[in-house]
Amino acid sequence: MVTDSVRRRLLRGALGGLALAPLSGVLGGCSQSRSSSMARHIDANTHTKTHTNRLDVEQAIIGCSRYPNGQFGAVVATPDGHPVHQFDLPARGHGIAVQTEGSLAAAFSRRPGTYLQVFDYRTGETWPLRLADQNRYYYGHGVFSPDGRLLYATEGKTATSEGVIGVYELEPSTTSHPIKKVAEFTGFGIGPHEVILVDDNTLAIGVGGVHTRGRTPLNIETMQPALVYLDRRSGELVEQAELADKRLSIRHLSLTDTGEVACGQQYRGEPEGAVPLVALHRRGGRFESLIAEDEEWLRFNHYIASISSLDGYLLATSPRGNCYGIWRASSRELVSVSPLIDASGVGVLDNRWLVGSGAGKVVSVKPPANRASFQGPVMWDNHWNIINTPNLSV
Template sequence: MQLMVTDKARRKLLKAALFGAASPILPFGCASTERSQVPALIGCSISGRDQYSAVVADDYGLPIRKLPLPERGHGVATNTRFNHAVVFARRPGTFFMVFDYTSGEIVKLSSAIPTRHFYGHGVYSNDGNWLYATEGERGTSKGIIGVYDVLSGYEKVAEFSGFGLGPHEVIVMPDDSLAIGVGGVHTNGRTPLNLDSMSPSLSYLSSEGELIDQVGLTDHQLSIRHLAHDGSETVLCGQQYRGEPVEYPSLLAMHTRGSKMLELEADPEQWARFNHYIASIAATDEWILATSPRGNCYGIWSKQTRRLVELSSLSDASGVVASNNHFLVSSGSGNVITDKYPSENTSINSNIQWDNHWSAI
């Protein structure tokens, strides 16, 4: 059944459009007129009180155009086959919005049915034909992967379940299987209800929805939240710690299907800087970078030794993407950091209050 847009969501979108739907952004000064206007990055932003946008940016993180959102956005998925991007509402989300990132045209605005919500993330299949979204059942937090047919106008055609409560991020692996960060937390809205009995996992599904692997961490109060893969077989997962506030366990791990989970290492006082929460993750051949908006910092780990090698302050550190063996990091302060560890990093201000995550095109 194809999900219809509620009147409330439609009214909010139309209201937001009054502020300039899909509005192009003028270059910053004369020097900026020579920069590329080719879309390379997409993320969500906060523009003001109850004003939320999706922002298409170039490969420096400088904005090209903004599209208003009916509510606060979270994760973004991109589809280069059709030049589509989809923004998912922040959990417990009520909508996802598909648009053409080259023109700014809105393709689809879908809302969750009353008994469901979105968890803020989704991903396209490798061939671009399918969109997978993390969803939950209101009242139970039962985890669901919604499957949408792109060629049929994003009609919902299937649901995968049976892997746990509270899935957050889903990514697609090179072999078309899905990796899901299952938080294991039953919530009412954003209020957790089962912290003593929560059961997080990193779960793998085949493209047909069969559970093919499932692993956990030694501490059941490490809620697995955000994921990335290294372009090959290794999944990186970032956690939110829901245990004792004075404890500072490892918040990052690596996993290859069929093997055990490997925790990344740092000193307890270094983990304390991350304030119990990892947001975005990206990896190059040698390094792994993870951000913490709650900790106002990001860290870089060696993939070979699994040890922290750099810890940098960044106010409201948000999204990260890997590009040409370096990282681009966004922030709620508007700063975009280019980190070429071990070389010195550089910073520009994008004039965008970046929120949560980035997705590379």
Template structure:
């Protein structure tokens, strides 16, 4: 659990971060001019049992970092209050709210002894609510915790009844929630129900009513990471929990009221992803998905659903879309700007980025 001493230490470090931004390592050769404007936020690994959340400019070069009590995972960004929320990696014990402009620590919320966080959350479109994926430790019963932003992130509601083991929640442009329900009951990180797991992509109203649930034909495809295309299409990335020598598709698209549509690649290409998709982003033409376990990322045509390019990237991690192109992070420190298949550039950030990035609009 997060202690008062930890809170004080974090606050001290956050205040120091206001005046001591982190300068990028090894950037002289890249000839990239560093900006002072925050544009990207992601969690990072700094060393053995040492973790932080990093605020970066549009190039992916660090402006400052704040220490985390344990390894972080996803980050939610509030676009008008300059708030960001770093969520602990599952089974997480905290989420931390901070000002991404000043580095000020706003609040550190601890999970109760009966609950844990699954590593992701998102703000409502109007900025009033923070939605977080949560679960009961004893049963992995899925919960979306609802927190009142203006009331200091007090919990005001819980949505449930959609399954076991939710991982990521996103907000659609029309305010509906899409939830990647992994379907796996765990003890810590150890799975307990792989034979009977029931993953789904679940849609909720903004008041928590279940609208629709869809599943893939293989129940061992645990639906985990999500993105949307700025309109009505949800993209979901899976973790395969079945036979180790089988390599089913790990990406799918869905629109409410329609069937799931798996994206296409050859089995040997899916094998490169090592049964796991971490981060997803989409433009109007392309879909990009990363796999840190596979040390690669792929680019699919949104119109044909076919894999167009497969790129090697050690510990390929976060991806965001901006103005029709992608930024991809790496646990080895590289930052890729991918304009289209075959058109990319690379710099070195000096940051050991973790699984996800979030973009400040």
């Protein structure tokens, strides 16, 4: 089994051989973005920037990253992994929510997170940083409403880890406080992580069930993970599903192309335990776990990050296992496991998967097994999305 310390050594070794493009230091505050061709100052209070050019890019990658100088950011990059906009973040980021209609994105800090950062991924403009409310912290994920006016964020209560969905209204015309919390949904469990939209009216939430102090778990023996569905307008619980093994903390979610919710788990049991780490759920039914041999599950080092479906296959990444796996959705059986140091985000572009790495590699995968890879300068961290970007500004 690959341990976290081994993973870190592998990552350092991979980065040591890269000629990463140097970044020009961390800019003051988080009201600036940088392009690959020029530096630009952005006034967060007026949402304006000083210079604009156009880049003919129809689609792009957007995700959190680490800088070579040890700092953190969010990056909009071309499909070959080269940055167009880089947004400095005050601490490590995790997931990014993207408007379906519009050009705003929200980067969430890694749990227990203290901030969310909204920015315009087409123009490079940033909004004022939104800090977590008192006695609240962010779990690292969120999702926009279908019309893009509301942002739903997974949060926790500091003392108890009780789950909260913070509902934020975005008002770009309000320059001082454009991100206003208008509601909180509670009562669905502790330790929520990722939230997604499964239809226009329903949120799905991966509830990990773990009470933590900082990042230290306190209730492993009594944790109660679940996949819960909430009405996004009222916050009412509409459905709940549970895995048989309560040591499987449900973490990451993805809506498949057949309408099921794919759930990636973190196993909190014995170090030598080999358990299914990905399961599928259809509304009104039960969980169905994906199938692999014990030694194959152990390759993932008890943790699944990003999941994506394409052409009847599922791909799941494991940064802790330094690999990604591909399953055939119809049979639930594993097709292959491939090594990739610090495997992180995955998304679909031109009917292929793009899989990212903390070492800068991007792997293009045509299911089930056609692969190509290329090296870029961005040290991708955790998750990313593929976005449509006509008339991207630089």
